[in-house]
Amino acid sequence: MLRASGLTKYFRKKRAVGPVSFEIEQGQTVGFLGLNGVGKTTLLRLIACDLRPSAGSLMVRDIDGVRDPHRLRRLVGFLPQRPPLYEEMTVGDYLQFAGRIRGMDETQLRDRLPMVEEITNITHKHGEIIRHLSHGYRQRVGMAQAVLHDPDLLILDEPTHGLDPAQIVEIRAVIRGLKEHHTVLISSHNLPEISQTCDQILVLDAGEIIAAGTEEDLAGNLLKGQHVEVSVLPRSANGAGDVSSVTDLLRQIPGVTKVQSEGTANGALVFVVEAKEDRAADVCRVLVQGGWGVVRLEPSQRKLESVFLELVQGRS
Amino acid sequence: MRAVRVIFRRELGAYLTSTMGYVVAAVMLLLDGLLFYGQALGPAAGERLSTDVLTRFFFTTSGLVAIAAVVLSTRLLAEERQLETLVLLNTSPVKDTQIVVGKFLSALAFLTVITSLTVYMPLMIMVNGKVSFGQVGVGYLGLVLLGSAVIAIGVFASSLTRHPLLAAFLGAAFVGIMFLFWPLGLVIPYPLSVVFQGLAIHGRHFTGFEVGVLQLKDVVYYLAVTYFFLLMATKAMEAKRWE
Numbered sequence: 271m272l273r274a275s276g277l278t279k280y281f282r283k284k285r286a287v288g289p290v291s292f293e294i295e296q297g298q299t300v301g302f303l304g305l306n307g308v309g310k311t312t313l314l315r316l317i318a319c320d321l322r323p324s325a326g327s328l329m330v331r332d333i334d335g336v337r338d339p340h341r342l343r344r345l346v347g348f349l350p351q352r353p354p355l356y357e358e359m360t361v362g363d364y365l366q367f368a369g370r371i372r373g374m375d376e377t378q379l380r381d382r383l384p385m386v387e388e389i390t391n392i393t394h395k396h397g398e399i400i401r402h403l404s405h406g407y408r409q410r411v412g413m414a415q416a417v418l419h420d421p422d423l424l425i426l427d428e429p430t431h432g433l434d435p436a437q438i439v440e441i442r443a444v445i446r447g448l449k450e451h452h453t454v455l456i457s458s459h460n461l462p463e464i465s466q467t468c469d470q471i472l473v474l475d476a477g478e479i480i481a482a483g484t485e486e487d488l489a490g491n492l493l494k495g496q497h498v499e500v501s502v503l504p505r506s507a508n509g510a511g512d513v514s515s516v517t518d519l520l521r522q523i524p525g526v527t528k529v530q531s532e533g534t535a536n537g538a539l540v541f542v543v544e545a546k547e548d549r550a551a552d553v554c555r556v557l558v559q560g561g562w563g564v565v566r567l568e569p570s571q572r573k574l575e576s577v578f579l580e581l582v583q584g585r586s
Numbered sequence: 587m588r589a590v591r592v593i594f595r596r597e598l599g600a601y602l603t604s605t606m607g608y609v610v611a612a613v614m615l616l617l618d619g620l621l622f623y624g625q626a627l628g629p630a631a632g633e634r635l636s637t638d639v640l641t642r643f644f645f646t647t648s649g650l651v652a653i654a655a656v657v658l659s660t661r662l663l664a665e666e667r668q669l670e671t672l673v674l675l676n677t678s679p680v681k682d683t684q685i686v687v688g689k690f691l692s693a694l695a696f697l698t699v700i701t702s703l704t705v706y707m708p709l710m711i712m713v714n715g716k717v718s719f720g721q722v723g724v725g726y727l728g729l730v731l732l733g734s735a736v737i738a739i740g741v742f743a744s745s746l747t748r749h750p751l752l753a754a755f756l757g758a759a760f761v762g763i764m765f766l767f768w769p770l771g772l773v774i775p776y777p778l779s780v781v782f783q784g785l786a787i788h789g790r791h792f793t794g795f796e797v798g799v800l801q802l803k804d805v806v807y808y809l810a811v812t813y814f815f816l817l818m819a820t821k822a823m824e825a826k827r828w829e
Contacts, residue, residue, distance in 0.1 A: 281829070282829070318677045319676075320673055320676045320677050320827070321827055322827045322828045324828075340679055340681060341679070343677055343678055343680075344679045346677065348673070348677040350670065350673050352670045354671040354672070354673045354674035355671065356596070356600070358600060358603050358604065359596075359599075363599075367596050368674060368678075370592040371592050371593070371674070371675065371678045371680060372678050372679060373588075373679055415674065
């Protein structure tokens with residue numbers, strides 16, 4: 271659906287992005303992961319045709335984004351890091367303006383606006399002045415303007431930036447709902463956000479894509495194995511000796527290459543077990559047979575974090 | 587055309603709901619009223635022909651229109667850049683020309699409304715003296731054309747920066763220089779004097795409107811200045827995407 275080839279952007283003599291090349295399939299949710307200042311926003315602005323590239327090509331469907339950005343913009347909905355809101359307008363007026371400016375007629379607006387307000391949960395804010403809204407609601411209004419015209423490609427730049435934990439959960443739920451109907455590009459430096467919402471990940475560093483694939487692909491290639499996080503109840507009050515006992519027990523499992531203690535959480539000892547293939551069942555069996563109380567066992571949440579650090583530290 | 591209309595309506599709505607729009611209107615009308623009182627009604631006014639009073643009125647009002655036009659126009663693009671709302675327009679299927687023209691027309695419409703509110707002063711002259719509707723009409727056409735040219739210059743200044751204050755300063759400087767062309771043209775030698783006087787935004791080109799003489803060359807001049815600076819603003823917008 272989207273194909274970028276040698277896409278490059280210079281700001282005066284400074285290279286901000288590129289050359290980057292990648293392809294994105296229809297219906298995918300793709301995360302652009304990278305530290306602050308590595309060029310994520312610039313790359314998204316290039317795809318949204320807000321900026322023109324210094325070199326390279328960008329094709330979305332059969333539209334050449336470099337030669338005909340005007341046509342490409344019809345297919346794109348863009349939510350920048352700071353939502354582009356006219357604060358003196360009401361939510362309803364603003365969304366109508368956003369729809370009209372993207373070529374929607376009055377009938378389309380009448381049909382689509384209530385639906386989008388419902389999806390983004392801002393129906394009850396329709397008549398409120400944007401200036402009076404909380405940060406979370408402003409973000410939702412920003413998201414509503416991006417999806418109002420039902421774009422094929424939805425671009426979200428740091429959609430949970432500056433939100434509190436409750437708002438982050440709500441916005442992620444909205445994004446999950448949008449994934450069903452749009453190809454979504456999300457930029458973030460927030461690893462759980464990318465991990466929980468994206469099918470594909472592009473890791474950026476210094477304006478270049480340094481890795482691409484699913485989280486499992488990246489972990490498989492870079493971390494050389496599967497990671498399981500397990501929490502075990504300690505036997506002694508201070509846990510003395512328990513860490514080494516559990517570590518020794520887990521190391522005996524065939525295929526396990528590394529066992530690492532991650533400290534304690536909620537009174538339980540936490541370990542990350544690295545193996546060539548999935549050994550979650552063996553980990554559980556060995557611990558239970560050894561008389562240890564297993565309170566949690568799941569794929570490591572820190573897998574993407576490890577991949578990311580491996581990639582970035584490897585380059586530096 | 588539809589995009590221009592949509593942008594025009596939003597911008598005009600912003601003027602009508604913002605404090606700034608009303609402050610500009612109030613200050614301009616107050617100053618114009620005070621100046622008119624001083625020139626036509628006050629104790630120092632003396633006896634004058636009605637047509638001279640009307641000419642004087644259009645002269646002073648033109649200065650105020652130019653100042654109001656700078657204030658109204660220089661925020662149009664710079665403020666949107668500063669508040670990062672321009673990205674909505676920049677990522678919509680709208681051409682830079684349409685953005686520039688929509689914003690320009692909204693400022694011109696608002697300025698025209700403010701300017702038309704001064705019409706009670708020429709009407710007072712008509713009641714108490716002898717002036718023709720033609721002179722009044724041509725005078726107002728001149729004010730609108732001057733306002734149009736100054737707004738276009740202001741939009742261009744606004745397209746150059748993301749800081750509204752700097753844009754206002756640049757706009758005022760550009761307009762000031764074009765005003766100064768007239769007195770400069772009077773003191774520098776031929777043939778430069780002809781060029782400067784011909785380019786001056788006031789003076790030669792506005793004098794006809796003040797006295798009720800409509801000349802095509804003056805109308806063409808103001809339309810050309812408007813077109814030129816709107817074109818420059820569009821090019822500056824396009825260049826910002828490439829830089």
